[in-house]
Amino acid sequence: AIRMTQSPSSLSASTGDRVTITCRASHPISSYLAWYQQKPGKAPKLLIYAASTLQSGVPSRFSGSGSGTEFTLTISRLQSEDFATYYCQQYYNYPPWTFGQGTKVEIK
Amino acid sequence: ETQLVESGGGLVQPGGSLRLSCAASGFTFSSYSINWVRQAPGKGLEWVSYISSSSKTIYYADSVKGRFTISRDNAKNSLYLQMSSLRAEDTAVYYCARSETTVTPYYYYYYMDVWGRGTTVTVSS
Numbered sequence: 001a002i003r004m005t006q007s008p009s010s011l012s013a014s015t016g017d018r019v020t021i022t023c024r025a026s027h028p029i030s031s032y033l034a035w036y037q038q039k040p041g042k043a044p045k046l047l048i049y050a051a052s053t054l055q056s057g058v059p060s061r062f063s064g065s066g067s068g069t070e071f072t073l074t075i076s077r078l079q080s081e082d083f084a085t086y087y088c089q090q091y092y093n094y095p096p097w098t099f100g101q102g103t104k105v106e107i108k
Numbered sequence: 109e110t111q112l113v114e115s116g117g118g119l120v121q122p123g124g125s126l127r128l129s130c131a132a133s134g135f136t137f138s139s140y141s142i143n144w145v146r147q148a149p150g151k152g153l154e155w156v157s158y159i160s161s162s163s164k165t166i167y168y169a170d171s172v173k174g175r176f177t178i179s180r181d182n183a184k185n186s187l188y189l190q191m192s193s194l195r196a197e198d199t200a201v202y203y204c205a206r207s208e209t210t211v212t213p214y215y216y217y218y219y220m221d222v223w224g225r226g227t228t229v230t231v232s233s
Contacts, residue, residue: 096155
């Protein structure tokens with residue numbers, strides 16, 4: 001199975017900050033990577049697929065990049081509603097579909 | 109509105125069984141493959157099982173293979189997960205998640221675009 005590793009595991013930031021989360025795959029996955037946002041007690045929400053394609057309705061301050069084994073999720077100007085946990089997921093080699101361990105974005 | 113709603117969770121003793129359901133609405137259920145994904149308390153997301161639109165292709169995570177059975181009824185717009193020989197480590201929120209497809213000349217790739225709110229399964233004596 002392809003292992004997905006996110007860094008950092010958590011970060012503290014202020015509203016208006018630029019935030020970057022990294023996701024690394026144990027084997028190349030082309031651009032078959034998705035990013036999800038999860039708030040406490042809620043279901044995950046798809047933000048980005050194909051490494052850089054924004055899901056309909058997702059604010060443009062979210063962006064994704066990368067291919068192969070290294071990927072990033074960037075929030076250009078952090079808003080209060082963006083404080084959440086973010087997961088990457090590969091869908092190149094399945095089963096299993098595998099997720100990163102998550103990155104918790106907290107208020108500084 | 110595109111929606112998935114899980115039900116059937118609860119408290120069950122180790123070794124027991126439970127059947128989860130997922131009701132779909134707002135889209136053509138029979139055209140989509142669906143997954144079960146779980147999240148143990150305070151932990152990350154773990155894919156559990158996949159079923160194709162026609163039920164022809166089914167996959168399971170190694171952690172549940174031989175104990176869980178996924179099925180669907182397209183006439184009822186419903187997905188199911190029959191869980192047996194439950195263990196404490198199966199305690200989690202179980203989500204159903206729709207697969208969106210990327211089609212290439214060589215393969216199909218599926219990511220999860222719509223998720224339900226989840227149902228909680230607790231395995232404890």
